[in-house]
Amino acid sequence: MTPSSVQSILERSRLQDLFDVLHRRGYAVIGPTVRDRAIVCEELRSAAELPEGWGDLQEGGSYRLQRRPDKALFGFAVPTNSWKEWLHPKRLKLLDAHRNPDGSLRFTPGDEDDPPKLAFLGARSCELHAIAIQDRVFLGGAFTDPHYAKRRAAVLIIATNCGTSGGTCFCVSMNTGPKVNRERTPFDIALTELLDESGHRFLLEAGSEAGAVILGELPVRAATESEVTAAETLVANTANRMGRSLDTHRLPETLLANLEHPRWKEVADRCLNCANCTMVCPTCFCTTVEDVTHLTGDHAERWRRWDSCFNLDFTRMHGGPARQSGQSRYRQWLTHKLATWHEQFGSSGCVGCGRCISWCPVGIDLTEEVRALRSP
Amino acid sequence: MSTQPKLAVWKFASCDGCQLSLLDCEDEILAVSDAVQIANFAEATRHVEPGPYDLSLVEGSITTPHDAERIREVRAQSRHLITIGACATAGGIQALRNYRDVSEMASVVYASPQYIDTLATSTPVSDHVKVDFELRGCPINKHQLLEVILAFLHRRKPVVSSESVCVECKLRGNICVMTAHGTPCLGPVTHAGCGAICPAYNRGCYGCFGPKETPNTAALAAQWKTLGASSGEILRAFRSFNGYADAFREESLKHE
Ligand code: SF4
Ligand code: SF4
Ligand code: SF4
Numbered sequence: 001m002t003p004s005s006v007q008s009i010l011e012r013s014r015l016q017d018l019f020d021v022l023h024r025r026g027y028a029v030i031g032p033t034v035r036d037r038a039i040v041c042e043e044l045r046s047a048a049e050l051p052e053g054w055g056d057l058q059e060g061g062s063y064r065l066q067r068r069p070d071k072a073l074f075g076f077a078v079p080t081n082s083w084k085e086w087l088h089p090k091r092l093k094l095l096d097a098h099r100n101p102d103g104s105l106r107f108t109p110g111d112e113d114d115p116p117k118l119a120f121l122g123a124r125s126c127e128l129h130a131i132a133i134q135d136r137v138f139l140g141g142a143f144t145d146p147h148y149a150k151r152r153a154a155v156l157i158i159a160t161n162c163g164t165s166g167g168t169c170f171c172v173s174m175n176t177g178p179k180v181n182r183e184r185t186p187f188d189i190a191l192t193e194l195l196d197e198s199g200h201r202f203l204l205e206a207g208s209e210a211g212a213v214i215l216g217e218l219p220v221r222a223a224t225e226s227e228v229t230a231a232e233t234l235v236a237n238t239a240n241r242m243g244r245s246l247d248t249h250r251l252p253e254t255l256l257a258n259l260e261h262p263r264w265k266e267v268a269d270r271c272l273n274c275a276n277c278t279m280v281c282p283t284c285f286c287t288t289v290e291d292v293t294h295l296t297g298d299h300a301e302r303w304r305r306w307d308s309c310f311n312l313d314f315t316r317m318h319g320g321p322a323r324q325s326g327q328s329r330y331r332q333w334l335t336h337k338l339a340t341w342h343e344q345f346g347s348s349g350c351v352g353c354g355r356c357i358s359w360c361p362v363g364i365d366l367t368e369e370v371r372a373l374r375s376p
Numbered sequence: 377m378s379t380q381p382k383l384a385v386w387k388f389a390s391c392d393g394c395q396l397s398l399l400d401c402e403d404e405i406l407a408v409s410d411a412v413q414i415a416n417f418a419e420a421t422r423h424v425e426p427g428p429y430d431l432s433l434v435e436g437s438i439t440t441p442h443d444a445e446r447i448r449e450v451r452a453q454s455r456h457l458i459t460i461g462a463c464a465t466a467g468g469i470q471a472l473r474n475y476r477d478v479s480e481m482a483s484v485v486y487a488s489p490q491y492i493d494t495l496a497t498s499t500p501v502s503d504h505v506k507v508d509f510e511l512r513g514c515p516i517n518k519h520q521l522l523e524v525i526l527a528f529l530h531r532r533k534p535v536v537s538s539e540s541v542c543v544e545c546k547l548r549g550n551i552c553v554m555t556a557h558g559t560p561c562l563g564p565v566t567h568a569g570c571g572a573i574c575p576a577y578n579r580g581c582y583g584c585f586g587p588k589e590t591p592n593t594a595a596l597a598a599q600w601k602t603l604g605a606s607s608g609e610i611l612r613a614f615r616s617f618n619g620y621a622d623a624f625r626e627e628s629l630k631h632e
C-alpha cells in the first residue's frame with residue numbers, strides 16, 4: 001500500500017482500536033495525559049488516559065490547566081515536555097569501564113540495546129519541525145549521533161493538526177504550523193479532531209507506507225467532502241489565533257548587529273539563569289558528560305545528560321567559565337536560537353512552540369525581547 | 377599499620393543529620409569502610425585513632441569560642457577538609473541569631489544566662505579556616521556525600537553541580553509548581569543536589585541547598601510578589617537554613 005491523500009474517518013468511540021493496532025505491532029504509545037495539573041506526554045496504555053475535556057491557558061510564566069466545554073482529546077496547545085526526551089534521552093550511559101585483574105582496562109559501550117518502538121501520538125506541526133531540526137543536528141554532517149539515530153528510526157509519528165492555539169504559540173511566524181505538511185516534515189499518520197453536531201471523530205490521513213498499513217487495520221470509513229472542509233477551516237482558524245508573533249525579517253543580521261544593545265542588560269536583570277527555557281525547548285540539544293567511579297575503583301561509568309548554556313559549567317575551561325554574566329548567557333541562548341543557528345544548521349532554532357515563554361518562572365518572552373532589540 | 381586513607385568526622389553546632397547520612401549509606405557503608413579507615417566518627421564508634429587525618433568531614437557551624445579554636449585544630453590535623461551541610465557551609469538555621477542580639481535572647485531562653493559562653497554569631501567553617509570543598513544541603517544528599525568521598529579517593533573532581541534546582545526538576549519530569557500552580561518556589565536560585573524533591577510533591581523549593589551559582593534573588597523575589605507573597609514571607613523564605621549564605625542574607629535584608 002502507498003500513502004495517498006485519501007482521508008478517512010475514525011469515530012472517537014473506536015480510538016482504542018488505534019492503540020490496539022499499535023500495541024499489536026509492538027509499539028509503546030507516547031501521548032498526552034494529565035498529571036499534576038498540567039498536560040504532559042508519557043507512555044499511555046489506553047485511549048482512556050488522553051486528556052479528555054482538558055485545555056490549557058498559557059501566558060508568559062504561567063500555565064493553567066482548564067476544563068473545556070467539550071470532550072476534545074487534543075484540545076490544548078503543546079504539552080509541558082517535548083518529544084525530544086525519547087529521541088535524545090535526559091540521561092544516557094555512554095560506557096562502562098572495568099579494571100581487569102592484571103590492571104588493564106576494558107571498555108564496554110553503555111547504550112547497546114535496541115531502542116523501544118515508539119508511536120508519538122499527537123505530535124504537532126511545530127514539534128515535527130523541532131524533530132526535523134534535531135535530525136539535522138544529530139544526523140546531518142560528518143559526525144552523527146548513533147544514540148539519536150537508532151531511537152529516531154524506531155519512531156512512528158501520528159501527528160495532529162492543531163484545533164486550538166495557545167497564548168504563547170507563534171508557529172505561523174516561524175512558518176512551522178499549525179497544519180502538518182508531509183512534504184516538509186514527514187509523518188506516518190496525521191489526524192484532525194472533529195467535534196461538532198455530527199459527532200466526535202478523527203479525520204485521518206496516511207503519510208507513509210507504515211501509516212497506510214495501520215490505517216488499513218482500523219475501522220474507518222471514507223471522509224465526506226464537508227468533513228475535509230471542516231478540518232481545513234479548523235486549522236485555518238487556529239492559524240488566525242496565534243497568541244504571539246515574531247517578526248523574522250532579517251532577524252539573524254539584526255540580532256548580530258545589536259550585540260551591545262542595552263536590552264540585554266535589562267533582560268539579564270530579570271533572567272534567573274535557571275535553565276528552564278532550554279530544558280523545555282524541543283530543539284535545544286546540549287549535553288554534558290559525567291564520570292562516576294565505584295567504591296572499589298574497579299568500575300567506572302560515563303554518563304551523558306542534558307545541560308544548558310545557562311549553567312556556568314557549560315563554558316568552564318582552565319581559568320573559569322567563559323560566560324560569567326547572566327547577560328552573556330541569555331544573549332548566547334537567544335542569538336544561537338534565532339541567528340547563528342541558521343549558519344550552523346540551515347534554519348532557525350525556534351519553531352514557535354512557546355514553551356520557553358510559558359515555563360519561564362519569570363515569564364521572559366523571546367518575542368518581546370526581539371521586539372525590544374529591534375528598536376534602538 | 378593501615379595504608380588506607382584515614383577519615384574523620386567532626387561535629388560542631390548542628391543536629392547530626394548530615395553525619396547520619398553517612399551511616400544511612402547502608403548498602404555502601406561496608407565498602408566505604410573497606411576503602412577508608414574510619415579513624416574518628418563518634419556517631420558510629422567510640423574508637424578514635426589519633427591524627428593526622430587524610431580526609432575530615434566537618435558538620436556544624438562555629439558558635440562558641442571553643443568551636444573557633446577547635447576548628448583550627450581540626451584543620452591542622454587534616455590534609456583535606458570538606459564541610460557538609462547547611463550549618464557548616466552557611467551557618468545553619470542557628471545563624472538566625474546573627475540578625476538579633478544574642479545576649480538578649482539568652483536572657484529570655486535560659487534561667488541562668490551567665491553560664492552561656494557563646495559567640496554573637498553562628499558562622500560557616502569557611503569563615504575560620506580554609507575549606508577544600510563544601511557539600512551543601514539541609515541535610516546533605518547521601519549519594520552526593522559518597523560521590524565526594526569517592527572523588528577524593530580517586531583524586532578526581534566530584535560530580536556535584538552548582539546549577540539550579542530547576543534543572544533537576546526538569547530532569548525528574550516534575551511539573552513546575554511556580555508556573556503551573558502559582559506556588560512560590562526557591563528552585564531557580566537554589567543549588568541543585570536534592571533532586572527536586574519538594575516540587576515532585578507539589579511544594580515550592582525551600583532552598584535547603586543554599587544559593588546556586590550566580591543566583592538572581594532580586595528577580596525571583598519580584599516574581600514571588602507578583603504571585604502574592606508578602607515581604608514577610610519572602611524574608612522568611614530566604615532566611616532559613618541557609619539564611620546567612622551571602623546571596624540569601626542580602627536578599628532577606630531587602631525585605632526587612
Ligand atoms: S529566560 Fe527564563 S527560563 Fe530561561 S534561564 Fe532566564 S529565567 Fe530561566
Ligand atoms: S525557543 Fe521557545 S518558542 Fe522557540 S522552539 Fe524553543 S521553546 Fe519553543
Ligand atoms: S518547580 Fe521550582 S524548581 Fe521546579 S522548575 Fe519550577 S521554579 Fe524551578
